[in-house]
Amino acid sequence: MCIFAKDNITNIINMAQKHIPDSSCQYFNEKEETLTREQIEALQLERLQATVKHCMNSPFYKARFEEAGIKPEDIKTLDDIRKIPFTTKKDLRDTYPFGMASTSLKDCIRLHSSSGTTGNPTVILHTQNDIDEWANQVARNLWMVGLRPDDVFQNSSGYGMFTGGLGFQYGAERVGMLTIPAAAGNSLRQIKFMTDFGTTALHAVPSYVTRLKEVMDQAGVDPKTDTKLRVLAIGAEPHSEEQRRRIEEMMGVKAYNSFGMSEMCGPGVGFECPEQNGLHFWEDYYIVEIVDPETLEPVADGEIGELVLTTLCREAMPLLRYRTRDLTRVLGRSCPCGRNHVRIDRMKGRSDDMIVLRGVNIFPIQIEKILMQFPELANNYLITLTTDEDNDNMTVEVELEELFTDDFQRLLKLTSDVKRALKDEILLTPHVKLVPKGSLPVSEGKAVRVVDKRTVYQ
Amino acid sequence: MTIKQLSIFIENKGGTLIKVLDLLSKANIQIIASTIADTKDYGIYRVLCNNPSQAYIILKEAGINVQLADVIALSIDDEPGRAASAIKTLSDDGISILYMYSFLWKGKGVLVFRTDPAEKAKETIMIKKLSFLTEADFA
Ligand SMILES: [Zn+2]
Numbered sequence: 001m002c003i004f005a006k007d008n009i010t011n012i013i014n015m016a017q018k019h020i021p022d023s024s025c026q027y028f029n030e031k032e033e034t035l036t037r038e039q040i041e042a043l044q045l046e047r048l049q050a051t052v053k054h055c056m057n058s059p060f061y062k063a064r065f066e067e068a069g070i071k072p073e074d075i076k077t078l079d080d081i082r083k084i085p086f087t088t089k090k091d092l093r094d095t096y097p098f099g100m101a102s103t104s105l106k107d108c109i110r111l112h113s114s115s116g117t118t119g120n121p122t123v124i125l126h127t128q129n130d131i132d133e134w135a136n137q138v139a140r141n142l143w144m145v146g147l148r149p150d151d152v153f154q155n156s157s158g159y160g161m162f163t164g165g166l167g168f169q170y171g172a173e174r175v176g177m178l179t180i181p182a183a184a185g186n187s188l189r190q191i192k193f194m195t196d197f198g199t200t201a202l203h204a205v206p207s208y209v210t211r212l213k214e215v216m217d218q219a220g221v222d223p224k225t226d227t228k229l230r231v232l233a234i235g236a237e238p239h240s241e242e243q244r245r246r247i248e249e250m251m252g253v254k255a256y257n258s259f260g261m262s263e264m265c266g267p268g269v270g271f272e273c274p275e276q277n278g279l280h281f282w283e284d285y286y287i288v289e290i291v292d293p294e295t296l297e298p299v300a301d302g303e304i305g306e307l308v309l310t311t312l313c314r315e316a317m318p319l320l321r322y323r324t325r326d327l328t329r330v331l332g333r334s335c336p337c338g339r340n341h342v343r344i345d346r347m348k349g350r351s352d353d354m355i356v357l358r359g360v361n362i363f364p365i366q367i368e369k370i371l372m373q374f375p376e377l378a379n380n381y382l383i384t385l386t387t388d389e390d391n392d393n394m395t396v397e398v399e400l401e402e403l404f405t406d407d408f409q410r411l412l413k414l415t416s417d418v419k420r421a422l423k424d425e426i427l428l429t430p431h432v433k434l435v436p437k438g439s440l441p442v443s444e445g446k447a448v449r450v451v452d453k454r455t456v457y458q
Numbered sequence: 459m460t461i462k463q464l465s466i467f468i469e470n471k472g473g474t475l476i477k478v479l480d481l482l483s484k485a486n487i488q489i490i491a492s493t494i495a496d497t498k499d500y501g502i503y504r505v506l507c508n509n510p511s512q513a514y515i516i517l518k519e520a521g522i523n524v525q526l527a528d529v530i531a532l533s534i535d536d537e538p539g540r541a542a543s544a545i546k547t548l549s550d551d552g553i554s555i556l557y558m559y560s561f562l563w564k565g566k567g568v569l570v571f572r573t574d575p576a577e578k579a580k581e582t583i584m585i586k587k588l589s590f591l592t593e594a595d596f597a
Contacts, residue, residue, distance in 0.1 A: 403523040406465030406502050433499045436467050438521045
């Protein structure tokens with residue numbers, strides 16, 4: 001089944017072919033990856049028009065277009081996308097479970113649902129073609145960083161509803177790699193898989209890589225000499241460049257940043273190329289906009305704003321101008337690797353993660369960036385916000401990497417140096433507390449970095 | 459002249475200390491003397507034991523923040539004024555003491571301390587013929 005092909009739009013779904021290129025080729029989908037900007041934009045317009053037309057099968061979009069007084073035929077240029085209202089997470093919740101679908105359920109083969117802490121959960125539906133395209137995007141990414149059919153890929157991501165599991169599984173299999181669905185947790189078993197099966201590539205959230213290295217140290221396994229690991233795919237958790245460099249150094253590998261979200265499919269949407277200078281977002285699959293989160297107007301390249309994505313190849317549940325809440329910026333639209341797909345900076349954090357403390361906007365990633373500059377400090381940290389005597393305060397607890405001295409004066413100096421560096425970055429002086437290694441909670445999934453215990457006055 | 463002391467970084471809440479003591483006792487390490495210095499947030503637990511090198515490896519492997527520090531252990535008669543005169547001897551030579559603790563060992567007083575600068579204290583102890591203990595005394 002292929003909705004777009006029925007509409008006689010040629011070239012819309014062209015990747016579902018299960019062709020594996022020769023290992024010497026640097027591109028998995030050479031034709032699509034090396035499109036010029038003009039070709040990308042022409043393809044995007046064609047696919048946007050087809051997608052909008054297809055969206056009229058969805059009760060939600062049909063009503064939305066009527067409300068906004070626009071018709072699919074009004075989309076004549078790429079800029080016309082700005083006539084289309086944004087889609088939000090709330091819309092997904094409000095249409096729970098199937099109100100957003102553009103195909104009948106009979107044509108769908110998969111449902112992913114994420115639980116909401118507030119309100120309804122959300123549902124994402126897939127056709128067979130959606131799943132195939134998803135696998136192709138992940139395969140394209142893994143191939144891009146040099147993975148080939150003779151590699152062994154271990155996926156330490158949660159399976160089940162969390163799309164990092166199945167998404168990487170399909171992508172790695174599509175490349176033709178021996179793929180190990182290790183799933184999350186059980187670090188000793190992960191390490192045994194790595195050494196026994198000769199794992200060369202691993203996918204994990206960055207905080208879990210740190211955890212894994214700690215367990216390796218305790219088990220006397222050196223990733224550089226005792227494993228064949230050479231590539232890490234890290235994502236699902238905002239992390240700083242400093243943390244990436246640390247991970248690369250301690251594991252003796254190259255670590256590539258991955259971006260995905262279940263609303264789009266899962267992992268695959270964007271990935272770093274060997275240049276490690278921004279993530280290529282696949283513009284044959286998505287239209288990427290960066291807008292000011294307040295005014296919703298587009299911002300110039302290089303300026304930080306909210307990432308907005310429109311799907312171009314989805315059948316079951318296309319999304320138009322979906323507000324991701326992720327803050328980032330455009331780095332460029334060309335690259336020495338030969339791909340002209342837009343390069344997006346690592347996520348600066350989610351607008352939801354932003355801490356507002358005494359009127360100052362702070363992202364946890366800013367704090368992480370500073371902490372990583374001190375070699376005495378380990379990778380694990382926790383930010384706690386409290387209300388003390390009517391004042392809101394921040395405490396940053398960070399684990400000590402090594403006890404480099406038993407002289408209190410030097411420990412106190414380290415604390416005050418960290419405090420000063422943090423103040424320069426976030427303009428507030430937090431309380432900094434050194435804690436022994438291993439004393440902060442480590443989740444085996446996404447790390448909890450902020451605990452808000454503030455008293456809220458209405 | 460110096461002996462190895464374990465310096466262990468601990469949090470000012472229950473758990474870490476018990477864990478350390480448990481690890482040491484399971485490995486049959488005998489604690490000779492110990493002291494805790496702390497601030498509001500954290501403390502350093504300093505331990506003299508009969509096998510510091512082995513204790514260090516055990517704690518390190520258990521993921522504890524531990525360091526081996528070189529300290530001096532002076533042996534003094536258990537009489538009033540002896541500790542004061544030993545310290546005065548050092549301070550007269552311009553040596554400052556970063557931290558110090560004391561205990562009784564086989565009927566004698568023992569003064570354990572770290573000095574700054576470290577090397578100069580050794581010279582003074584040699585020249586003034588102060589009596590000191592070595593690791594062999596505790597093994
Ligand atoms: Zn590139």
